[in-house]
Amino acid sequence: MPRTSLRRIVSTTLAGISAFALTVSLAACGGSSSSASKNSADGKLKNVSFMLSWAPDTNHIGAYVAIAKGYFKQEGLNVSILATSQAGAEQAVSTGAANFALSNTFNVGVANIKDAKLKLIAQIQQRTSAIWCSLASNTSIKSPKDFDGKTFATFGANESDAVIKRMVQTDGGKGKFDKVTVGTSTFQTLNSKKADFGGFYSTWEGVQAQMYGPKLNCWSEPDYGVPGNADEIGVITSENEISHDKKTVKGFTRAIQKGYTYAYMHPDEAASILVKQAKDANLNLAFVKRSMKVITEGNYWGSREDVKSGKFTIGTPDPESAQKYFDFVADAGAYTDANNQKVTKAPVATEQIDDEFLSQGSRIMKDIQ
Missing domain, CATH: 3.40.190.10 (Periplasmic binding protein-like II)
Known part of the structure; x- marks a missing residue:
């Protein structure tokens, strides 16, 4: 199953609200979350969108931090956060309804079987959750x-x-x-x-x-016994976006790397930012702080010490682990194409990833200090 399907549904239990209310609250969040929106009228900032893959949570936190800290604005970007569409974030990016989104390597591979033409440009999560x-x-x-x-x-x-x-x-x-x-x-x-x-x-x-x-x-x-990492959560965009505007993709990637890296180094502050920025989601601050504590203490985004030293770069993809999981799912006969016909060949992990836009961890750490 696409992991976003699991997350999108179970996350609604935390807010204790109906699916309709969740959609409304996310749309409100998307409409007001960009701190640079007032500056876009002067034409100096380019408007781009980042689509959630489910309800706002700590997996999305880097985007909210990047907005609050002005990292996107530094790259000349005015970023709006969009509620996930009914068809899913992958479909929205594939069709151009969103420029970027949160997804994972597996979902990209599944979508590309159906010719979605997507790329993972930054992998945030390094462990299965x-x-x-x-x-x-x-x-x-x-x-x-x-x-x-x-x-x-x-x-x-x-x-x-x-x-x-x-x-x-x-x-x-x-x-x-x-x-x-x-x-x-x-x-x-x-x-x-x-x-x-x-x-x-x-x-x-x-x-x-x-x-x-x-x-x-x-x-x-x-x-x-399940091989590889099924939960390589990260940032995606379309091949069309890459071919037509590499500068924007580069700037967006650098800014969101800063957002996630800052959140990893300052988890409590990042939790407060998420609660404030995604206020319509009614997140509990103590809960979000505990989630970030689990993420940081569990080194879910990579070794925290290595990130701090610049040895490891947040956003680094892991195609080897992705391929192991792709192959496992293929062996189970679980892939189908756009016509719902069984596909026996596994996606090639390296073909789902484009890491050319990543900035080095040492540079990112220097920029956020």
Whole structure:
């Protein structure tokens, strides 16, 4: 499944609002989030857009920090943050409805099978954050092998089935389970006992479970035989954008690198910026700070010490890990083309990535100090 589908739906549980209210609040956020909007009338700033892939959260935080700190403005850009479209951020960028968006290497590969002509230009997340969980109160599940014969709260895509099957079999089970399609919230589906387990993210829903409940028992897919990194979350644009305006792509990439790097070095301040900038999302500051604490302490965006020293550059892609996951999904027969016909050949990771616009980490650190 495209990872944005999982994130887009489960994130709504945190705000406790309907899908309609979420869409309205995000549109309001997108309309007011650019600190440089008043300056664009003089013609000195170029208007570009960055589309969210789900509700505002800490995965998007670098864009909000870059706006608040004026990093985009320094590059001559007036950036508007857009609510995700019903068709998804990948489709919006492919058609030119948005210049840039948050996505991940896997989603780019899946979209490019359907000729979307997208590129990942900066990979922010370097570790898998997907976790597969049951309620702690469900004592019949003690490890992934106990998913056998249970009901999976799914979003309907074959990729997640392949992940669960591999985890169960690695743990000594058969990999046979029932499914129910999640309509609104995985938490709600588990609480209602319509399903026994489902997918979450350690850096967001995992934090929610720790702070507010319900308590979960969770397992990470790399620990149970799933190869590579399924969650190479980062910034995407279109091949058309690259071919027609390299200067803008370069400036946007540099600015958002600064935003994410600053957030990694100053997580509490960045949390406050996100809450203030995305005010219509009604994010809780303590919750966002805890999410950033999980991200920084877990080195989800790379070794924090190496980022601080300039040894590692936030935005660096990892095609080797991406390829392992692409190949795994291909082996499971989970790819289809635009005509819903099965595709057996895995996307080539290096063909989904364009890292020519990245600035060096040492330079980024110098610029944000």
